[in-house]
Amino acid sequence: MESSIGNQQIAAMRAVESKFALYDRSHWGLIKITDRDCLRFLHNQSTNNFLSLQPGQGCDTIFVTPTGRTIDLVTAYVHDDAIIILVSPKRHKFLMEWLDKYIFFADKIQLNDITESNAIFNLIGPGSDELVTKLGAETLIGKPYGTHQVFSSQGLEDLCFCVGSGLAIPGYTMIFPVAHKNSMQEILLEYGAVKMSENTWSMLRILQGRPMPDQEITEEYNPLEVGLWNAISFNKGCYIGQETITRLNTYKGVKQKLWGIHLTAPTTPGSLITIGQEKVGKLTSYTTTVDGHFGLGYIRTKVGGANIKVEIGNVQGKTVKVPFISHDYPKI
Structure with a gap:
C-alpha cells in the first residue's frame, strides 16, 4: 500500500509520527481585526468566549449562520492591539464581507485582509519543540493551545509563533511577513523538517477528522x-x-x-x-x-x-x- 501514495508522502507521514514536518499553509486566509471593540465584536460573532482572553492567548472558534449552520472553523490570536484570525482556504473574502455586514454605526471596528502580505507555516510532529528551541521560541513549550508570541530569529523579525499545529498532533503555527518565506523555509529544512505536500496534509487531516x-x-x-x-x-x-x-x-x-x-x-x-x-x-x-x-x-x-x-x-x-x-x- 505504501507505494501507492508515493515516497515523499510516506516520508512526511513518518516525520509527523517521529520528528516534524513542514506544511506551507500560506494559501489559507488571514483577517486582522483592530480598534476599540475588536474583542467584543468577535465575541458576539462567533461561538467561543473572547472576553476571557488576554493578549498572547488564542482559541478556535466557529462562524455560524443565524440558524446555527457552520460557515468556518477558524483560529483566533489575541494581540495587544488586534485579533488575527486564521481562516480556511478561499474563505477570507467571504468572511470579510460576512463580518462587515455586522458592523454597526457605533462600533469601533476595522477589518483588514492580510492574507497576501503574510506567510503561514505549520510545524507538525513531536519533535517540533526541539525545532522551536533552535529558533529561540522555547518559552512557548508546554503552553496552552493558542498561546503565541512574536520573536526575532535567524536575522528575521516579526515571527509570530503560535502553539498548535492545526491538527490534534503536537506542533506550532508560524505567521510572518511573506518576504521572509523563502529564508524561513530554507532554515526549517536545514534543521531537518520534512516538507509536506498538500495531498499529504489532506490525507492527514482526513485521518485526524x-x-x-x-x-x-x-x-x-x-x-x-x-x-x-x-x-x-x-x-x-x-x-x-x-x-x-x-x-x-x-x-x-x-x-x-x-x-x-x-x-x-x-x-x-x-x-x-x-x-x-x-x-x-x-x-x-x-x-x-x-x-x-x-x-x-x-x-x-x-x-x-x-x-x-x-x-x-x-x-x-x-x-x-x-x-x-x-x-x-x-x-x-
Missing part, C-alpha cells in the same frame, strides 16, 4: 454534528446562531454525527452511506493512506457510533473515532 469547508463544513451541518465542542462556549452571552446551538445541546438534539470510516476500497465523496437497505448518512471526504482507505462521513445518531459496519455502494466500511473532534456532551 479535521473538517473543511465544502466537505464537512457546510450549511447542511451544525457545529455539534461536526463535533466541534471545544470551539463552543455554552456560558457566554448571545452570538449569531446561539439559540439553535444551545437548544440542540440542552435537548440532546444532535441527529447526525461525523465519524471516521475505515474502507475496504476507494469510493467517492458525496456517496450515500447505508446499512442494509437503509440510508444512514453521506460520505464527505476520502483518502488513500499508508494502511488502506479512509473517509469521513455523517451518520445518523440513532444507528450508533463507533465500530458500526456500513456500506458505501459496494465498498464496506467501519466507523471509528477520529482525534480532532468529539461527540461527548460536555459538562457545563
Whole structure:
C-alpha cells in the first residue's frame, strides 16, 4: 500500500509520527481585526468566549449562520492591539464581507485582509519543540493551545509563533511577513523538517477528522454534528446562531454525527452511506493512506457510533473515532 501514495508522502507521514514536518499553509486566509471593540465584536460573532482572553492567548472558534449552520472553523490570536484570525482556504473574502455586514454605526471596528502580505507555516510532529528551541521560541513549550508570541530569529523579525499545529498532533503555527518565506523555509529544512505536500496534509487531516469547508463544513451541518465542542462556549452571552446551538445541546438534539470510516476500497465523496437497505448518512471526504482507505462521513445518531459496519455502494466500511473532534456532551 505504501507505494501507492508515493515516497515523499510516506516520508512526511513518518516525520509527523517521529520528528516534524513542514506544511506551507500560506494559501489559507488571514483577517486582522483592530480598534476599540475588536474583542467584543468577535465575541458576539462567533461561538467561543473572547472576553476571557488576554493578549498572547488564542482559541478556535466557529462562524455560524443565524440558524446555527457552520460557515468556518477558524483560529483566533489575541494581540495587544488586534485579533488575527486564521481562516480556511478561499474563505477570507467571504468572511470579510460576512463580518462587515455586522458592523454597526457605533462600533469601533476595522477589518483588514492580510492574507497576501503574510506567510503561514505549520510545524507538525513531536519533535517540533526541539525545532522551536533552535529558533529561540522555547518559552512557548508546554503552553496552552493558542498561546503565541512574536520573536526575532535567524536575522528575521516579526515571527509570530503560535502553539498548535492545526491538527490534534503536537506542533506550532508560524505567521510572518511573506518576504521572509523563502529564508524561513530554507532554515526549517536545514534543521531537518520534512516538507509536506498538500495531498499529504489532506490525507492527514482526513485521518485526524479535521473538517473543511465544502466537505464537512457546510450549511447542511451544525457545529455539534461536526463535533466541534471545544470551539463552543455554552456560558457566554448571545452570538449569531446561539439559540439553535444551545437548544440542540440542552435537548440532546444532535441527529447526525461525523465519524471516521475505515474502507475496504476507494469510493467517492458525496456517496450515500447505508446499512442494509437503509440510508444512514453521506460520505464527505476520502483518502488513500499508508494502511488502506479512509473517509469521513455523517451518520445518523440513532444507528450508533463507533465500530458500526456500513456500506458505501459496494465498498464496506467501519466507523471509528477520529482525534480532532468529539461527540461527548460536555459538562457545563
